[in-house]
Amino acid sequence: MLKTVRTTPYTDQKMGTAGLRKKSTIATQENYLENFVQSIFNAVGGVKGQTFILGGDGRYFNKTAIQKIMKMSAANGMKKMIVGQYGLMSTPTSSRVLLKNKADGGFVLTASHNPGGINGDFGIKYAVASGGQCPTSVSDKIYENSKNIQEYKILEAPDVDLSCLGTQKLGDMEIEVIDPITEYVQMMEKIFDFAAIRRLFASGFTFIFDAMNAVTGPYARRIFVDILGAAPDSVVNDVPMEDFGGLHPDPNLIYAKPLVEKMYSDNAPDMGGANDGDGDRNMILGKKFFVTPSDSLAILTDNYKYIPAYKNGIYGVAKSAATSTAVSRVAKALNIGYYEVPTGWKYFCNLMDSNRITFCGEESFGTGSCHIREKDGIWAILSWLNVIAATGKSVEQITREHWQKYGRSYYMRNDYDGIDVNVANKLMDDLEQRMPSLVGKKFGNFTVKEANPFIYNDPVDGSSTKNGLIVYFTDNSRIVYRLSGTGTNGATLRVYLERYETKQLDEDVEKMLEELADVSRQIGEITERTGKVKADLLT
Numbered sequence: 001m002l003k004t005v006r007t008t009p010y011t012d013q014k015m016g017t018a019g020l021r022k023k024s025t026i027a028t029q030e031n032y033l034e035n036f037v038q039s040i041f042n043a044v045g046g047v048k049g050q051t052f053i054l055g056g057d058g059r060y061f062n063k064t065a066i067q068k069i070m071k072m073s074a075a076n077g078m079k080k081m082i083v084g085q086y087g088l089m090s091t092p093t094s095s096r097v098l099l100k101n102k103a104d105g106g107f108v109l110t111a112s113h114n115p116g117g118i119n120g121d122f123g124i125k126y127a128v129a130s131g132g133q134c135p136t137s138v139s140d141k142i143y144e145n146s147k148n149i150q151e152y153k154i155l156e157a158p159d160v161d162l163s164c165l166g167t168q169k170l171g172d173m174e175i176e177v178i179d180p181i182t183e184y185v186q187m188m189e190k191i192f193d194f195a196a197i198r199r200l201f202a203s204g205f206t207f208i209f210d211a212m213n214a215v216t217g218p219y220a221r222r223i224f225v226d227i228l229g230a231a232p233d234s235v236v237n238d239v240p241m242e243d244f245g246g247l248h249p250d251p252n253l254i255y256a257k258p259l260v261e262k263m264y265s266d267n268a269p270d271m272g273g274a275n276d277g278d279g280d281r282n283m284i285l286g287k288k289f290f291v292t293p294s295d296s297l298a299i300l301t302d303n304y305k306y307i308p309a310y311k312n313g314i315y316g317v318a319k320s321a322a323t324s325t326a327v328s329r330v331a332k333a334l335n336i337g338y339y340e341v342p343t344g345w346k347y348f349c350n351l352m353d354s355n356r357i358t359f360c361g362e363e364s365f366g367t368g369s370c371h372i373r374e375k376d377g378i379w380a381i382l383s384w385l386n387v388i389a390a391t392g393k394s395v396e397q398i399t400r401e402h403w404q405k406y407g408r409s410y411y412m413r414n415d416y417d418g419i420d421v422n423v424a425n426k427l428m429d430d431l432e433q434r435m436p437s438l439v440g441k442k443f444g445n446f447t448v449k450e451a452n453p454f455i456y457n458d459p460v461d462g463s464s465t466k467n468g469l470i471v472y473f474t475d476n477s478r479i480v481y482r483l484s485g486t487g488t489n490g491a492t493l494r495v496y497l498e499r500y501e502t503k504q505l506d507e508d509v510e511k512m513l514e515e516l517a518d519v520s521r522q523i524g525e526i527t528e529r530t531g532k533v534k535a536d537l538l539t
Ligand code: VG1
Pocket: 017, 018, 111, 112, 113, 276, 280, 281, 320, 343, 344, 345, 362, 363, 364, 366, 483, 484, 485, 486, 487, 494
């Protein structure tokens, strides 16, 4: 039976860098999810007759939310919903299924790399027909709707069984339950040289993939073990759990500690990798060796020829402004297009749609290509395996040769967490005001060459976005300041440090960036304003 439910608005449903992200305790409040979903439907002028994709990373509330969304979609006249088996689907798979079916939109229930469980976070990513996250113009409309919502529609019906593949009906709406892994595998087979990777594993190449108890576990087992022949114990933490087994599914040197320890031990395998909660982030490790995501983007771009899907040439490459400039040097050498966009994958989408770029990446462990409109964790790992299989070189060798050819960007992100929102906003506003007066000033060994807010003018839709503040120094070092749009605990100030060197120098990145970190606190007046003498998290 169709039901119209009276509701009162929540005022905090503004989307951040990638969808809506909230503490589970907030997201599970009465009508909270329903309000948000109905606001989306209202903002886009209704979903009557449309097709949507639905899935999630399996975190706490995933199962309940899926049922609610299916029933609301049916009540709103949607024609068809394509749902992942058991309600699971990684973000990259969702983008693929959306594009393949020419669907009108898609939901991935995830807070990405944030912890899950009752005491963790929940979230929703909303994608539009282009296959990527909705643009700001759309999220603004949704937010306006959410502040005035009075009612939502829902079908009163028993829960849908999502364990069996195939088609069923929910009211008048068709529900097709698909196997997301098969969809994803089919796409990967077309991009990579699976035969060469199979030979690599058969030759004794050792590998470990940590799925962090999140959505990509079953994908990794199918691809790396069943299809490519890696040893069965090379995929770990591969059963998706509602609380990720207490892990923080953020693939970096801090949160993927067990993997990192293994890769830095004497019996380390040849390569290690990890993904985040919803499978769009990746980390690449060699034997006692870590590849920064910024370098990974540069290296894959430089080696595109080894990957079958790209061997005939690539259009260009893009990175977020906060990402190191490593890939800019490759773009120059290859004489291909190069773009710098604000943080958030959605800014790459227009560039891909208009054939301006093929590869793109962010320093936050995101790498991808135009095969979909999201970053893609397993794709990045397969890319490395493919390059290793084709060149016969190790992760470390490939990276060191890259530094030799192009020089090296020593790079690190410093996060200052849990800052009072007003203090953080004022810090950024005041720094922006001070920027012109910084030019020419000397801070230790660093002299400011230029200091500006980062403003992006989209060459396709003409929109303009301001995101972060950048200080450039005369020696090509840079500091980028911005506030996180995905945190759920006060404000997080992110400070991105980069120092470019052509000589082979000290290996200790933290030491190499020590002075620049001090300079960043000085310029941002971070300690005076936040009381923090050091960053809370270095990645
Ligand atoms: C962070 C990262 C950003 C990334 C976003 C979503 O955003 O810095 O690069 O695109 O998370 O990643 P912020 O605003 O907190 O810095 V995920 O894996 O949601 O899709």
